[in-house]
Amino acid sequence: MSVNEITHPLIRHKLSIMRSADLSTRSFRQLAAEVGALLTYEATKDMELESYELEGWCGPIQAERIKGKKVTVVPILRAGIGMMDGVLQLIPSARISVVGLYRNEETLEPVPYFEKLCKDIDQRLALIVDPMLATGGSMIATIDMLKKAGCKHIKTLVLVAAPEGIAKVVEAHPDVEIFTAAIDDCLNEQGYILPGLGDAGDKIFGTR
Numbered sequence: 001m002s003v004n005e006i007t008h009p010l011i012r013h014k015l016s017i018m019r020s021a022d023l024s025t026r027s028f029r030q031l032a033a034e035v036g037a038l039l040t041y042e043a044t045k046d047m048e049l050e051s052y053e054l055e056g057w058c059g060p061i062q063a064e065r066i067k068g069k070k071v072t073v074v075p076i077l078r079a080g081i082g083m084m085d086g087v088l089q090l091i092p093s094a095r096i097s098v099v100g101l102y103r104n105e106e107t108l109e110p111v112p113y114f115e116k117l118c119k120d121i122d123q124r125l126a127l128i129v130d131p132m133l134a135t136g137g138s139m140i141a142t143i144d145m146l147k148k149a150g151c152k153h154i155k156t157l158v159l160v161a162a163p164e165g166i167a168k169v170v171e172a173h174p175d176v177e178i179f180t181a182a183i184d185d186c187l188n189e190q191g192y193i194l195p196g197l198g199d200a201g202d203k204i205f206g207t208r
């Protein structure tokens with residue numbers, strides 16, 4: 001299953017508050033991180049464990065830990081920064097790989113302008129974070145970039161996804177799982193998701 005709409009009551013409750021037109025920057029930012037953490041919990045449910053011996057209070061016990069190299073969180077600039085802290089709350093040791101893209105106004109294609117990936121990305125699970133999966137262009141370009149760098153295991157975490165964007169990502173990268181707090185109705189002519197959240201970057205950074 002490539003697309004997972006997470007219908008946990010906490011997520012539905014928090015996302016509904018985020019849809020309110022007059023929500024403060026502070027609350028929007030906090031909720032973006034909280035929903036990011038809840039999506040991280042869902043997206044990491046299949047992480048492999050290994051057992052090891054631990055000196056417990058009553059002697060040696062068999063304990064468990066996550067196996068191997070772990071996670072890199074990949075915020076897509078700039079709005080992805082707003083979900084990054086939520087991932088790091090649950091996985092504080094995650095490496096951070098940052099990607100920036102702009103839109104070429106003639107071709108309408110996303111063009112990378114910044115790429116700083118962790119060195120061992122080929123051995124890590126990459127969790128791409130971007131609040132809005134709209135047309136899918138930036139997400140596909142980011143996945144292309146990570147795969148080119150050798151990354152083999154990629155999941156995406158988004159707050160709201162449009163059916164159009166989901167279809168494009170699934171077609172281009174069927175191996176990449178999408179975790180979203182909601183699948184909304186459609187895109188408008190300006191590429192905004194309806195009903196959506198509005199401009200998530202502006203709301204997170206307080207620049208609206």
Ligand code: URA
Pocket residue numbers: 079132134191192193194196197198199200201
């Ligand atoms: N980016 C946003 O911030 N909001 C949308 O609805 C679509 C893309």
